[in-house]
Amino acid sequence: MRGRPEIWYDDLVTGQRHRSPRALTVEADDIVAFARQFDPQPQHLDPVAAQRGLFGGLVASGWHTAAVTMRLLTETLPLAESVGAGLELAWPTPTRPGDQLALDLTVVSKRLSRTKPDRGLVELAYDTVDQSGQIRQRTRATVVMLLGPGLRLAGESHG
């Protein structure tokens, strides 16, 4: 998108922390709409059935939390062309209706590619937290990025 600020490998500093500029609210309707499309299980669809379930109420699909987390990431660090190389995630607690989710991100490490001089690998750790600091998702992502503008990732490989 024209005018979109872009962050490159060279812009990231190991140890630096970034907080999302805003929180995103997840409403019950959002939870049900996502679940209907992608994760039609009772605990995400039906408040009454969910009441009797493990979580004692309606909860978002973990993949919904993951999708909102991606939205927060694009607002926190609008990365220039980049490719996710590996991901680990966990959902210590489920997202509930009315949650206001924000992102707390740390640049864990960065290193230049051993084989491709125009790019580097960055390891990011980010927590998706609600309004009271409860962690809804922990993510650890390794991302391949170009060093700076004027370069392009060659299309032949995803690593």
Added chain:
Amino acid sequence: MRGRPEIWYDDLVTGQRHRSPRALTVEADDIVAFARQFDPQPQHLDPVAAQRGLFGGLVASGWHTAAVTMRLLTETLPLAESVGAGLELAWPTPTRPGDQLALDLTVVSKRLSRTKPDRGLVELAYDTVDQSGQIRQRTRATVVMLLGPGLRLAGESHG
């Protein structure tokens, strides 16, 4: 959901493979709609900008592939009440418009909980594959499950 078949810990057999009963088609409109909401980057939103990008055309957000994969999982193994304890995923190739995604799942291992006699941990590995066998996502998931019907996961813990 009433009448929904449910799979319990006791139903799963180590080494057993499961294939999704159907494929789900991801169209360009689906890719753009998901991206607009959750991952508004040019390669997911704008076919013209995407043409010049790393993938040479519009591609789905990895999180869209992950969401479709969850849908396929619910159709392949409709797990009774269960909680994801840990996840690793990778996107070796991106989902493209028109892809018909199916799931190939293997039950990697299962073991009883050391502390809670009513439940066990199951490790699942599943690949999301397109119509020509290209792997769009690899997932490794550890899931906490109840041994069989008549039991309930106690609500106090997610592990």
